[in-house]
Amino acid sequence: MDKLFVIKIGGNIIDDEAGLTSFLKDFSSIKEKKILVHGGGKLATRLASQMGIEQQLIDGRRITDAETLKIVTMVYAGYINKNIVAQLQCLGCNAIGLTGADGNTITAHKRIKGEIDYGFAGDIDTVDISFISSLLKGSDLVFAPITHDKKGQLLNTNADTIAQELATAMSGHYEVVLIYGFEKAGVLMDAENDETVIPEIDPGYYIELKSARVISAGMIPKLDNAFSAINKGVKKVVIGKAGNLPLLIDGKSGTAITNSEQL
């Protein structure tokens, strides 16, 4: 099986022009097949405020009303996605920017209303493995965190989840390594100290760490996502600093999430 890297980057590096350029240089140096999934960054919030649109947040999560969907479609699928693609093309990397609507690559449904109505937020249903594989033959893919419901509706979709669903779906055809790049050096014993990276977590150790309340609340969904990917066939998940991409790939930085049985 060919190797496939699925790499997610968040707003933090997208907002940092020099950091993004350096990351894209590292990304374009990867010789294997690769998919980049990017999040949003502060530009969407800034644009909303310039346009006088109030952002609704519930428990720190943005509610995607119609105006917000319009903004994230413009910023994520337009500005950020196309600028990343143009930069990668300049670096000799034949990138294609996509949303889930393009080629029907990722379908989702509008999140079912519970106590909170998240608006036009999408939960993923399908990934078109065969079409994505055919595109990967000659190109690298850059996904914006927007999907669709196949009924004409675009949906704002969590980039971590897109990366995990893509990695999982593709793992039947490729040896997939999923990398979550963010602002910290990895999963930390002490959230304030980048030198306390935990090099590896397997399911048993994860239970231990959780019960000792070592892991910060914000990290739990990322780790749950990572273990879910591992259980569904992804070879390896690495969580670490986006700026350290070559080291994350070489296993010299970040936290590796592994299934102990695979070792």
Added chain:
Amino acid sequence: MDKLFVIKIGGNIIDDEAGLTSFLKDFSSIKEKKILVHGGGKLATRLASQMGIEQQLIDGRRITDAETLKIVTMVYAGYINKNIVAQLQCLGCNAIGLTGADGNTITAHKRIKGEIDYGFAGDIDTVDISFISSLLKGSDLVFAPITHDKKGQLLNTNADTIAQELATAMSGHYEVVLIYGFEKAGVLMDAENDETVIPEIDPGYYIELKSARVISAGMIPKLDNAFSAINKGVKKVVIGKAGNLPLLIDGKSGTAITNSEQL
């Protein structure tokens, strides 16, 4: 050779929600391979004014400064392109939305400064015929009027020109019909009267019409584009009302631009 329709629509129909929906229904009914090229519409101007950005116009042409490029990238490549793709997907048409940067499909250079500096406006250099052909095997393409220079710079590019360059480039591999959809019923003898459509114009008649000053100034570049496409191998060019797409395809509406030698 397979038939390929390259169809351009302008801002007029993009700003008209019901008109666009009806057009996309007609477009998705075309059984042959097809490429849609869309222009902008008023949304970019509206967004600029909401953001407090002044638009520079010289002789009615928008100057693409850095802020304007940002806006058109968001609106054309993001909002308009992805909403069209999602609507087409709903209609069973497997659309992929692209800019020239995606897959390096269309490269351009920044327009050389003459008396006027148009800013980040692109003049097209290359079209990747082979990659576009491979995508057309299973998908229909939707191009936003944005290209890139392969050096990392996105460029705002005239949608009429993109349609003409795509049609011309693809004419070695397909029997190409290029359709310019706009708000009028075709090239008119009397610009104010939609019943005065000229059904066909060949090069000789074009010279006649121009010397008699029948054709309005705004129509001249469109017709020059059309004849240039015909001379470079495009089978047929039709200019007419975007809302009449099935009739334009059947030759029952609009103005056909033909090379008399081909008749």
